[in-house]
Amino acid sequence: MTQVLSLNLEEFYPKPIETVWQALTDPAAIAEWLMPCDFRPIIGHRFTIRGNATTNWRGWTTCVVLALEPPRRMEWQWESADIDEPTRVCFELRSVKGGTRLTLRHSGMTTRTDIESLSQGWPIKLRQLDDWITSRAPLAAGDDL
Amino acid sequence: MMPPSKATSDVFHAIADNNRRLLLGFLAHEARPVGACVEALGITYAAVSQHLSVLYAVGLVEREAHGRQRLYRARFEPLQEVHDWTGMYQTYWQDRLKGLGKYLNRSEDRE
Numbered sequence: 001m002t003q004v005l006s007l008n009l010e011e012f013y014p015k016p017i018e019t020v021w022q023a024l025t026d027p028a029a030i031a032e033w034l035m036p037c038d039f040r041p042i043i044g045h046r047f048t049i050r051g052n053a054t055t056n057w058r059g060w061t062t063c064v065v066l067a068l069e070p071p072r073r074m075e076w077q078w079e080s081a082d083i084d085e086p087t088r089v090c091f092e093l094r095s096v097k098g099g100t101r102l103t104l105r106h107s108g109m110t111t112r113t114d115i116e117s118l119s120q121g122w123p124i125k126l127r128q129l130d131d132w133i134t135s136r137a138p139l140a141a142g143d144d145l
Numbered sequence: 146m147m148p149p150s151k152a153t154s155d156v157f158h159a160i161a162d163n164n165r166r167l168l169l170g171f172l173a174h175e176a177r178p179v180g181a182c183v184e185a186l187g188i189t190y191a192a193v194s195q196h197l198s199v200l201y202a203v204g205l206v207e208r209e210a211h212g213r214q215r216l217y218r219a220r221f222e223p224l225q226e227v228h229d230w231t232g233m234y235q236t237y238w239q240d241r242l243k244g245l246g247k248y249l250n251r252s253e254d255r256e
Contacts, residue, residue: 014213032191124202128194134215135180136190 005087005115007106011126014099019137021071023129024091033132034125043068056117058082063089078106081114102126156223157230159203164188165196169205169219176209176216 013020023029025041037049045065053059057080064086067075072093079086087108094101104126106118160166164186171177171185182193197217200206204223209216 032189032194036191124198127201127208128198131179131194131197131215132190134213135178 001111002083002109003112003115005106005108005110005118007104007119007122009104009122009126011102011104011130012096012099013102013130013133015133015137017071017093017095017100020093020100020102020133023133023137024074024093025068025070029132029136032136033129037063039063039065041065041068054117056113057121062086078108080118081111083110083114085109102129154199154202156203156205156226159199159205160224160227162196162199164192165200168193168196168200169221172206172217172219173221176218178214178216182217 023033025039027037027039030037030039035049035051038047039045040047043065047063047065049061049063051057051059061078061080063079064077065074066077066088067073067090074091076089077086078089085108087106087110090103090105092103092105094103104122106122110118160169167186168182171182179190179193179197182197183190186193197206200219201208201217204220206217207220209218
């Protein structure tokens with residue numbers, strides 16, 4: 001039994017677009033703000049995000065890189081529950097005054113518990129990404145904008 | 146995805162981990178950035194980040210944005226729930242101490 005998933009989150013990061021792009025696409029960075037995984041920034045690459053199972057997550061999510069347009073857009077196929085059709089996550093970046101705006105869209109059809117898990121999980125992960133970008137990201141050109 | 150599930154988002158779970166208790170102590174008197182927590186605890190950045198999220202979910206830390214810095218500070222109000230719970234067992238110790246008093250009185254009488 002699946003339902004419509006349609007998450008749309010926006011965040012502002014006080015760093016240049018290249019820095020935010022790096023945080024989204026560097027495997028070491030992803031391991032620190034999202035979860036450990038074998039991501040590679042290559043279209044078609046299949047990877048798995050692993051962690052401790054919870055009451056509403058089985059403990060692994062399989063993904064495929066569907067689109068990669070540095071430094072603006074990345075899309076992943078995402079399967080965190082046993083469903084027929086994978087869902088899709090799209091990260092979009094745009095330079096704005098003083099930093100970068102990220103839009104995260106996660107859509108598709110999935111189970112109710114998966115929707116609950118993703119709706120609670122992404123805001124936490126985006127906050128962790130903000131911590132990472134503001135404390136951990138190496139200084140980049142244009143960082144003093 | 147790894148959100149704190151309902152089972153793990155209560156204050157008792159939040160303080161059940163030694164590193165999270167250390168974080169609360171470290172953030173008790175001063176708001177500090179994640180990097181300082183990583184240095185102080187000597188564990189990985191990823192672990193500190195997750196521990197802070199658990200504490201944040203139950204309100205045991207608050208987060209302030211200062212320009213490009215993010216600072217965390219401990220908040221102790223949610224611990225009231227723990228305090229109330231342990232309070233229920235205070236009468237146990239009061240009864241034990243009364244018992245000890247009676248015992249001592251009796252032994253004094255015998256001497």
